[in-house]
Amino acid sequence: MRRSPIEVTLLGLMTWSLLSISVGCSALAATEEDGALDDSSIAIAGGTILFVGNSFTHGHEEPAYSYNKAAVTDTNGSGVGGIPGIFKKLTVQAGLSFNVSVETASGQTLGWHASNRAAIIGQPTWTTVILQEQSTTPLPTARGGAPTAFTDAARTLRALVLSKNPAANLFLYETWASPTGVGTQGYPSGTSGLQAMQTDLRDSYFKASRDLGFTGVARVGEGFLRAVDQGLADPNPADGISPGMFNLWSAQDNRHSSKYGSYLSAAVLFARVTQDDPRSLATGAGSAADELGISATDAGNLHRIAHEITTQAEPPVGGGPTRLPATRATFTGAVTAGTPAVLTGVAQLASLTTAEGTFTQLVGATAQGITGGNTPSAVGTAPANANVAASGLGIHDGANNVGTGHFQFGTAFTAKTRFFIVDSTTTSTTLGDSVTVTLVNASNQPVGGYSLALLASDFTPSAAGTTSTALATVSYTSGVGSITGTPPGTVQSKLGAVSFSLTDLGVSDVTSVSAATGLRLSSATLDPNIVGLYSVP
Incomplete structure (x- = not known):
């Protein structure tokens, strides 16, 4: 397949000069220009890539959990394929060559991985590493999160990877809000709660990425929300799936990803890492979508969403909430x-x-x-x-x-x-x-x-x-x-x-x-x- 680089539009760096301001606002303090990198030119066409995370990476149920497991290396010997397995298949469909490995443990945080799997993560062979934090840890403390622990662990793992291979690329894998998550973390029910929770996740991931110097963020969770906003995914699966919609979340718990959510996750990761246009991915016989039981129509919409969310302007430089x-x-x-x-x-x-x-x-x-x-x-x-x-x-x-x-x-x-x-x-x-x-x-x-x-x-x-x-x-x-x-x-x-x-x-x-x-x-x-x-x- 011919590669078509995605054009990524980033908001320009904004320098606030608050010492001289027009009538209507008197400054309290000047701020420094943010040093965020413009990573729009980074396109990774292959190499050895390691996925680090938990069940939001390895998948919660079939067919995603063991999908394409023979084509990826499970460093823990658990035999999972999951989202890395789908990612691998998409890269093959695109004519790219990646050696994909998985280091996952259900329910664990990045801090746990730093303490217990440093020997695996700290291997010099990795040219790209993707880090997925436990689903609620990046949230504000008032929502049951531990954002400082998230940042500290991300910093530790980034330093570990770069100490072994200074040229490695590191991405943060932004996870998703869920109907169950908004309830357990005290957000309002329905779409408004999904939006509020996703905003908090997005702010936390982008702040960590910019503060620590990551290559970028794969905006998976925002892809989930876009599918809801566009009327493709049902925001409240508990009362039944509306006709013509699909469920992004597992029917077992409305928190983990379903096959649709796992496929969308892999498509966003594919678009962000490779900078290829996911809209060109095949959906017919022998494709990842077909093997997962996802229709060509649904797969095409998920490809489009992955493209849209990856090319969307990033949050304003400086990151984090302005409330x-x-x-x-x-x-x-x-x-x-x-x-x-x-x-x-x-x-x-x-x-x-x-x-x-x-x-x-x-x-x-x-x-x-x-x-x-x-x-x-x-x-x-x-x-x-x-x-x-x-x-x-x-x-x-x-x-x-x-x-x-x-x-x-x-x-x-x-x-x-x-x-x-x-x-x-x-x-x-x-x-x-x-x-x-x-x-x-x-x-x-x-x-x-x-x-x-x-x-x-x-x-x-x-x-x-x-x-x-x-x-x-x-x-x-x-x-x-x-x-x-x-x-x-x-x-x-x-x-x-x-x-x-x-x-x-x-x-x-x-x-x-x-x-x-x-x-x-x-x-x-x-x-x-x-x-x-x-x-x-």
Whole structure:
């Protein structure tokens, strides 16, 4: 087969010069330019390749588990083929020559492999090594992960490989979110939870790759999510597979990969390592797809997804999430200065400060269709309804316990857009409420599967019984009795906020969400005073 190199478009390196910034943002600190490599020219046509991982690499069930095992070397003698076996077959179909080896152990972390399999991984024969971490370890600690352990193990194994062969290429194998995983790790159910979990995995893998100097990341998990977003894979197999869709996850546990998921994994790895176009791979008799029982139509779609996800622009240089707690705010109107400021009547949010700077060019959203069990609260005249209470930049009122609400901006979003939510709670409780945020269009319909699960801990930190770090305090005089007190105005509330970006929502290609004009907020506890946006320089 004629080789057709994939054209990989990387976002340019971005240098923030925060010492001189246009009106609307005053810098807090300058940052250094990220030294990430542009690896778009690296195409590996052969050599000895070692896959290191667990059951997300060797496969969980047949036909993937033992597929093509005679053509790969299982260094542990377990007799597995798995995703490396499928990868090997794809390279043969492409006319490439790879010697493929597998070093896997079910349920183990990269740290375990570093401690117990260094003699195998540290052989000078490997020209390419692919490392797959245990499925939840790269997640934030609040989601049950151990990201520092992931980074430390990746660093150790990279150093080990390069000490034996300095010319070796090393890739990180980004794993996938799953219906079972979102439940066990505390994410929302459904597609929004898959998106939120995958965003955390993606951020962690790319940060490790850039910080440690890996050759790159094989974006397998994002391939899974793209198949869901495009209506090819069923996001909730537990209630049955929808007609015309397939299941990426094992029917046994909805966590490991099925034959479809294993095939997609191998196709993404093939595209990333070789830089060949997987859309040219055969699907007929004798092909890997045919031998696994995958139809030509499904295989063609999986090839296309592998191509799309591999050629997709990488997350912004600097990596990691941009969701940041607000540390300061200023207000206009009926405000009494202090630390924190006290809102005594009708007031407007004038500026918001995060680690990225202080921003004054704020745009407040117009609320639509807010549902919730509680009456809105306000200082002064009570808002007419929940939509009025959570519209614009009026900080003096807010919706209590918003079940669901749509917040429309009527403007195009860019990579520099920062959304924010100002939340309130009584002084006696800890500030912050968990909420799921989803991109919507002008008709309030979700745009793809772009969602983010914000935790209460993402907001301005403020412990129960104290206001010292709050953005402001306010005593509502109308609304819910537990919020206003008896008589009204005797219970004090405090304000906090969080900012986040399209990157946090899982968007790496802004044009793919050109129809997005607003946000949907879903929570049982969120008390939003303002939903707004601003732009960073």
